[in-house]
Each structure stands twice: as structure tokens, then as C-alpha cells.
Amino acid sequence: MVPEAAVVVYGDGTIQDILVTGDVRAQVRELGPVSKTVPVAAPGFIMPGLVDCHIHAPQYAFTGTGLDLPLMGPHGWLETYTFPVERRMVMDMAHAVRVYSAVVKRTLRSGTTTAAYFGTLHLLPTKALVVILQHYGQRALVGKVCMDRHSPENYCQPLEENLRETQEFVAFCPPTMPTAPGAAALVQPCITPRFVPACSSELQRGLASLAEEHGGLHIQTHVAESIDEVAFCRLLDEREPTCPGYGRDASILDAHGLLTSKTILAHGCHLSPAEITLLAARSSSVAHCPLSNAYFADAVLPVRRLLEAGVRVGLGSDVAGGYEPSMLAAIRACVISSKFLQAGVDHYDHIGGPTTSGPGGPVTSTGGPSPGALEGRNRSSPPASTHGEPPLKRGRPSGGGVGGAANNLREPSEVGFKEAFFLATAGGARALAMEDTVGSLEVGQAFDALVVQPGRSSQRSGLDLFPGDSLETAVEKFLHCGDDRDISQVYVQGRQVLCDGAFDCDDIQVDAVLQALSARTGSEGKVEPN
Ligand SMILES: [Zn+2]
CATH class of the missing domain: 3.20.20.140 (Metal-dependent hydrolases)
Incomplete structure (x- = not known):
């Protein structure tokens, strides 16, 4: 693969550099083994996790x-x-x-x-x-x-x-x-x-x-x-x-x-x-x-x-x-x-059909909270408004007219x-108030990312790419038609947790989880399965 772009990652899992211009392969070679590089070639792309x-x-x-x-x-x-x-x-x-x-x-x-x-x-x-x-x-x-x-x-x-x-x-x-x-x-x-x-x-x-x-x-x-x-x-x-x-x-x-x-x-x-x-x-x-x-x-x-x-x-x-x-x-x-x-x-919004308050009819209310159980409501029977809040309504907005008048009024x-x-x-x-750490591919952010190879195999993907499809098209098709079969690698904090469908660790067993819990619970005692 001749990489057209590469992300350079520090040992602590943060992004050191993003290489997108010039001879990316030569730049990667120059970096040597000090940093981890994640290369990608079209139509593949790297995107934030x-x-x-x-x-x-x-x-x-x-x-x-x-x-x-x-x-x-x-x-x-x-x-x-x-x-x-x-x-x-x-x-x-x-x-x-x-x-x-x-x-x-x-x-x-x-x-x-x-x-x-x-x-x-x-x-x-x-x-x-x-x-x-x-x-x-x-x-x-x-x-x-x-x-x-x-x-x-x-x-x-x-x-x-x-x-x-x-x-x-x-x-x-x-x-x-x-x-x-x-x-x-x-x-x-x-x-x-x-x-x-x-x-x-x-x-x-x-x-x-x-x-x-x-x-x-x-x-x-x-x-x-x-x-x-x-x-x-x-x-x-x-x-x-x-x-x-x-x-x-x-x-x-x-x-x-x-x-x-x-x-x-x-x-x-x-x-x-x-x-x-x-x-x-x-x-x-x-x-x-x-x-x-x-x-x-x-x-x-x-x-x-x-x-x-x-x-x-x-x-x-x-x-x-x-x-x-x-x-x-x-x-x-x-x-x-x-x-x-x-x-x-509802097409009545556009043609100005009849108005009703919906299948539940007029506003009703059922009883109050009962001990030990979450109170139910007939989903088609909204309660009356109190405290100056607007009432909750079901059904179409009123005032729709011929030719989509209601539609035109919508924000x-x-x-x-x-x-x-x-x-x-x-x-x-x-x-999540985590924008300083994750969410985009920028120098200094944690390398939480996906390597996507859209349509890499027609039998293993929900989408097809054709000659002439641009990178933008590949991204758009992936977002609409892609799935996990198009995601070839997953990184979190620079760790490659998944590659071609395989995790980088064995499945964790219940005994190992209980052991970890016991070790971390310390003197409070041992943890046993129920
Ligand atoms: Zn929830």
C-alpha cells in the first residue's frame, strides 16, 4: 500500500502529527521506530472514533x-x-x-x-x-x-x-x-x-x-x-x-x-x-x-x-x-x-384534512403515583398543562392548509x-465535556480513531464503490450504507483494540473478572459469583 496520509502517534496515545502532503511514505520512514504511524490509502480513510x-x-x-x-x-x-x-x-x-x-x-x-x-x-x-x-x-x-x-x-x-x-x-x-x-x-x-x-x-x-x-x-x-x-x-x-x-x-x-x-x-x-x-x-x-x-x-x-x-x-x-x-x-x-x-x-398537513385530538380523544388523566410502582399513562391521553407550561399535544399541528401551509410555517x-x-x-x-481529549483528529488529541476501508470486499460490506467515486463519496456511502465490515481497525488512546475483526486481547472470563474485583476491592473481601 502506498499511503496517502498517515497519523503519527506518541507512545502515550496522543496524536503527534498528521501527514497529508508530500511523500508520506518517505516521511513515515524518516520517523523511524520512535513513533507509531497509522497509514491509509484511498478509498480508505481515517476518521475520529x-x-x-x-x-x-x-x-x-x-x-x-x-x-x-x-x-x-x-x-x-x-x-x-x-x-x-x-x-x-x-x-x-x-x-x-x-x-x-x-x-x-x-x-x-x-x-x-x-x-x-x-x-x-x-x-x-x-x-x-x-x-x-x-x-x-x-x-x-x-x-x-x-x-x-x-x-x-x-x-x-x-x-x-x-x-x-x-x-x-x-x-x-x-x-x-x-x-x-x-x-x-x-x-x-x-x-x-x-x-x-x-x-x-x-x-x-x-x-x-x-x-x-x-x-x-x-x-x-x-x-x-x-x-x-x-x-x-x-x-x-x-x-x-x-x-x-x-x-x-x-x-x-x-x-x-x-x-x-x-x-x-x-x-x-x-x-x-x-x-x-x-x-x-x-x-x-x-x-x-x-x-x-x-x-x-x-x-x-x-x-x-x-x-x-x-x-x-x-x-x-x-x-x-x-x-x-x-x-x-x-x-x-x-x-x-x-x-x-x-x-x-401526515399528508393532511399538506392538504388541510380534518382535525381531531387523536385516537385518545380529549385530554384525560389517570391516578397519581402508587407506592412501589411507576405510574402509567395511556399514551394517547396527555395530561392537562399546569405551571404555565404549554400542554403536551398529540396529532398534527392545526392550521394546515392546502399546498403545505403548515409545512411552510415550521421552523x-x-x-x-x-x-x-x-x-x-x-x-x-x-x-460529554471531553472535547479536549477526543472527538476529532488533531495534534494533541488522543488517537481514538477508525480506519475505514469502505466496500473493501463486496461480500463483506453493505456498500459498493465504483471507479470515479471520490473520497467524499466513499465517506458519504459509508455513513449511509456502511457497517462494521467496513471498519478495518479501531484505536483507543493509540491502542489498536481491533484489527480485521480480531481484538488485541483474549476474551475475558468470569473468573478473571472476579479475581480483578477481589484484588481491587482489597480488604473488603472476596467477591463470589452468586
Ligand atoms: Zn436511557
């Missing part, structure tokens, strides 16, 4: 199933599928190691070099996830999930236990790279209240204090995800005030000190204009999970509105609310959903593939 701003590691176990229920309620998605699957991780550590290894390997293969993971309520499997991430070499934020109310009895922790175990988890994650003291560790702890409905006021306040005490840790949670979740927060406000008078989860999180410049909020599809302004003021970011939103959110996130308001936005897979662990799928879903938002989803919403690619790389890095 993909950043997944929101993914649930345990939920990978049921990815691709269970998409038939609304989010909340005693018979909703969380109670029926999610909580039992997450709880199994502590009941069966061998299963946890299998699932966590699988999700880390699957996402690395798909080009995700950085991910913000939710673990589970339990400490031990979440520590195991850290060990597994370090083994395979994926950069990550990881959180022990916290829940102390409105959750099933067997998947809920008392306030003090949540705080103590979170503290222990933070201590478990080494703060810096062992090989490069001073550099941020590959795997960092993330304070993780699941969402406002499941976290008491005391828990939210305690977690905010923990984040602050440890020098400003990352925080991740969900916000304004769906009609039923927003309605639940409103009922909480009315029946057991978390912060009297707020009634909206973004405001509640803010009142407890959980909106910081290192807070990542998943979804946000139902954020009010005032809340968007609040997020911008706090420099908190939104993880946009378009595929999951199609199933659970009852709305499309107005990405452009958030960006224009100054909110940082990254993309997330939201496995398993989203069934695709690949960020290429998130890029595509981001573009598609934005086009629907822009153009309208610009479309996100193109280049912008979606940005959100999945540099934008995602900004959303």
Missing part, C-alpha cells in the same frame, strides 16, 4: 426485543422488561460478564470508541463493567444507577445505600491513566440518578454533593423523555412535592444541583423553551437518541432548536430503548427523524448527514 452519549450496558441482553410497551406504568417497558433484566446482573455474575463483554465488543466493532454507560442499581456488576471496559480498551463514563422510590421492591435501594455504593464506585475507578499519570483515566465514574421519578429529593441532593466533592464528576440521567414520564413528574409535584411548584424534571434536577457543565441528559424531547434556556445557561448537554425516541418519546427532539439555543447535543444509541448499538444507525435515525419533523408526518429542523456525523464525533465529545 464514534461517541455514544447514552447507552445501558445491561439492556444489551434484550436488545432487539420488547419494544411494544410504553415506558412507564406497572405494565410498562421499564417494569416488564428492563428492571428484571437489570436485576439479573447481580443475581448471576457470569451472565453479567457475558452481557457486558458482548456489548463492549459489539460497540467497539461498530466503531464506538467512547460511550457513556448506565450500569445497574448494583455495585458489583457495575464494577465488573469497568474491569471489562479496561480489558477491551473502550473509553467510557460508567454509572451505578441510583433509585430510591417508585421502583419495584426488589429493584430499589434505600437512600443511604445508594449514596454509599456510589461513593464506593467512584473510589473504585482510578482517576488517572496508570500508564500516563495526569491524563484522564480511560474509564471514569459518572453520577447516575436514573431519573426524577425514581429518585427522592434527598438522593438527588446527595448525589449532586458527591459529584461536587470529587471535583466535578460527570452526571448522567434522563429528562423530559416521554408524555408519560413528564406527566409522572407533574403528579409527583402535586402529590409529594420534590420541589414544590416546579413540576418539571429539568427544573427539579436544577434545584438539586444536578445540572452542571458535565451533566448529560438523555432525550429531552419534551423540554419547554424555558428549560432549553436553562440547559444552555447551565452548559448541560442533551444525548439525542432518535431511534429510541421513535418508540418511547411521543416526539422528535428539535435538535436544531437546541443547538441554536446554545445547548450541546451528542447522539446516543439508548440500547435497548434503541435496538441498534451502532452509532452509524444513530446518525441515520437523526437525519431521518429531523426530516420528518421538518416536512410533517427549520432538518439535520444533514454531515451535521449528524459531527454530533456522533466532535459534538458528542463536547456533550
Whole structure:
């Protein structure tokens, strides 16, 4: 191969130089063995690693199933599928190691070099996830999930236990790279209240204090995800005030000190204009999970509105609310959903058809929070508005006229593939407050990157290239039609973790994970599989 470009990488995994002009081969030869060089020839290219701003590691176990229920309620998605699957991780550590290894390997293969993971309520499997991430070499934020109310009895922790175990988890994650003291560790702890409905006021306040005490840790949670979740927060406000008078989860999180410049909020599809302004003021970011939103959110996130308001936005897979662990799928879903938002989803919008309030009829409301269970809503029955917020509506905007009048009135919403690619790389890095380290290929950044050989074999790729296709065409085809078969190498912090489908390490076994946990847990004792 005659390289047309090469990235030169220091021993600590940061980018030393990028060679794109002149005789690249000669320049590489001159460097000698001191630095590692990663060459590439057309139609291949090197691109920044993909950043997944929101993914649930345990939920990978049921990815691709269970998409038939609304989010909340005693018979909703969380109670029926999610909580039992997450709880199994502590009941069966061998299963946890299998699932966590699988999700880390699957996402690395798909080009995700950085991910913000939710673990589970339990400490031990979440520590195991850290060990597994370090083994395979994926950069990550990881959180022990916290829940102390409105959750099933067997998947809920008392306030003090949540705080103590979170503290222990933070201590478990080494703060810096062992090989490069001073550099941020590959795997960092993330304070993780699941969402406002499941976290008491005391828990939210305690977690905010923990984040602050440890020098400003990352925080991740969900916000304004769906009609039923927003309605639940409103009922909480009315029946057991978390912060009297707020009634909206973004405001509640803010009142407890959980909106910081290192807070990542998943979804946000139902954020009010005032809340968007609040997020911008706090420099908190939104993880946009378009595929999951199609199933659970009852709305499309107005990405452009958030960006224009100054909110940082990254993309997330939201496995398993989203069934695709690949960020290429998130890029595509981001573009598609934005086009629907822009153009309208109902042809009546264009021809001025009849207006109704949708299949659920007029606004209704069901009962309030019940102990031990997340309250449900009929997804087609939005609640009435309170606290001066606009009511949540389903159905088409009114006022559509012949010839697309409603369409013409819409604000610009479309996100193109280049912008979606940005959100999945540099934008995602900004959303995770990691832009100084990853997200783009620049001198001084960590070499987190993919070598892509699009269509390198027609039998091993979802795309075809033809004579005359430019490099730009190859990139565009890869983003729309490519998959892991086109990714020949994956690097994280300069380490080649994957080459031609093979990882640079053996599979980690459950015994090795337990041994690592025992060694790092120290005198607190031995770790045994349950
Ligand atoms: Zn989520």
C-alpha cells in the first residue's frame, strides 16, 4: 500500500502529527521506530472514533426485543422488561460478564470508541463493567444507577445505600491513566440518578454533593423523555412535592444541583423553551437518541432548536430503548427523524384534512403515583398543562392548509448527514465535556480513531464503490450504507483494540473478572459469583 496520509502517534496515545502532503511514505520512514504511524490509502480513510452519549450496558441482553410497551406504568417497558433484566446482573455474575463483554465488543466493532454507560442499581456488576471496559480498551463514563422510590421492591435501594455504593464506585475507578499519570483515566465514574421519578429529593441532593466533592464528576440521567414520564413528574409535584411548584424534571434536577457543565441528559424531547434556556445557561448537554425516541418519546427532539439555543447535543444509541448499538444507525435515525419533523408526518398537513385530538380523544388523566410502582399513562391521553407550561399535544399541528401551509410555517429542523456525523464525533465529545481529549483528529488529541476501508470486499460490506467515486463519496456511502465490515481497525488512546475483526486481547472470563474485583476491592473481601 502506498499511503496517502498517515497519523503519527506518541507512545502515550496522543496524536503527534498528521501527514497529508508530500511523500508520506518517505516521511513515515524518516520517523523511524520512535513513533507509531497509522497509514491509509484511498478509498480508505481515517476518521475520529464514534461517541455514544447514552447507552445501558445491561439492556444489551434484550436488545432487539420488547419494544411494544410504553415506558412507564406497572405494565410498562421499564417494569416488564428492563428492571428484571437489570436485576439479573447481580443475581448471576457470569451472565453479567457475558452481557457486558458482548456489548463492549459489539460497540467497539461498530466503531464506538467512547460511550457513556448506565450500569445497574448494583455495585458489583457495575464494577465488573469497568474491569471489562479496561480489558477491551473502550473509553467510557460508567454509572451505578441510583433509585430510591417508585421502583419495584426488589429493584430499589434505600437512600443511604445508594449514596454509599456510589461513593464506593467512584473510589473504585482510578482517576488517572496508570500508564500516563495526569491524563484522564480511560474509564471514569459518572453520577447516575436514573431519573426524577425514581429518585427522592434527598438522593438527588446527595448525589449532586458527591459529584461536587470529587471535583466535578460527570452526571448522567434522563429528562423530559416521554408524555408519560413528564406527566409522572407533574403528579409527583402535586402529590409529594420534590420541589414544590416546579413540576418539571429539568427544573427539579436544577434545584438539586444536578445540572452542571458535565451533566448529560438523555432525550429531552419534551423540554419547554424555558428549560432549553436553562440547559444552555447551565452548559448541560442533551444525548439525542432518535431511534429510541421513535418508540418511547411521543416526539422528535428539535435538535436544531437546541443547538441554536446554545445547548450541546451528542447522539446516543439508548440500547435497548434503541435496538441498534451502532452509532452509524444513530446518525441515520437523526437525519431521518429531523426530516420528518421538518416536512410533517401526515399528508393532511399538506392538504388541510380534518382535525381531531387523536385516537385518545380529549385530554384525560389517570391516578397519581402508587407506592412501589411507576405510574402509567395511556399514551394517547396527555395530561392537562399546569405551571404555565404549554400542554403536551398529540396529532398534527392545526392550521394546515392546502399546498403545505403548515409545512411552510415550521421552523427549520432538518439535520444533514454531515451535521449528524459531527454530533456522533466532535459534538458528542463536547456533550460529554471531553472535547479536549477526543472527538476529532488533531495534534494533541488522543488517537481514538477508525480506519475505514469502505466496500473493501463486496461480500463483506453493505456498500459498493465504483471507479470515479471520490473520497467524499466513499465517506458519504459509508455513513449511509456502511457497517462494521467496513471498519478495518479501531484505536483507543493509540491502542489498536481491533484489527480485521480480531481484538488485541483474549476474551475475558468470569473468573478473571472476579479475581480483578477481589484484588481491587482489597480488604473488603472476596467477591463470589452468586
Ligand atoms: Zn436511557
